[in-house]
Amino acid sequence: MVFYNKSALDDIEEIFIGLLEWKTKDNSQPIMTFDEVWSYREDIYKAGNALDLLPFDKNAQYQIHKQYGKFVYCYKRNKHTQWYFIYNKTENNIFINKIISNHLTVI
Numbered sequence: 001m002v003f004y005n006k007s008a009l010d011d012i013e014e015i016f017i018g019l020l021e022w023k024t025k026d027n028s029q030p031i032m033t034f035d036e037v038w039s040y041r042e043d044i045y046k047a048g049n050a051l052d053l054l055p056f057d058k059n060a061q062y063q064i065h066k067q068y069g070k071f072v073y074c075y076k077r078n079k080h081t082q083w084y085f086i087y088n089k090t091e092n093n094i095f096i097n098k099i100i101s102n103h104l105t106v107i
Contacts, residue, residue, distance in 0.1 A: 002049050002094045007068075008085075011099040015083075016041045040077075044099070047075040048085055051094045060086060068098035 004012075019037040023030055032040070057071040065072050068086040075083045082102040088095045 002052050004096045008096040008099050
């Protein structure tokens with residue numbers, strides 16, 4: 001079973017708010033509609049909820065990821081953006097600790 005800690009849930013809500021507030025270069029129009037943002041948020045949840053179905057777990061490589069957990073899953077949203085789910089696990093459970101984008105992952 002997959003569980004989200006408070007920090008990971010906060011990350012999802014911050015992603016949601018950030019996408020809602022994302023505007024065109026001239027700041028006149030939102031980039032995404034509410035329905036598109038809601039769907040994006042639901043897709044992130046679906047990706048996280050499927051972590052317990054993965055055939056194997058990938059060890060965290062980057063220092064910023066290692067501070068939040070032992071394992072990482074990369075959800076590739078599009079050609080520019082990937083979301084990293086950083087988690088720990090027990091025999092039967094996944095505990096997502098942090099969700100961070102590739103834009104914030106520094107090598």
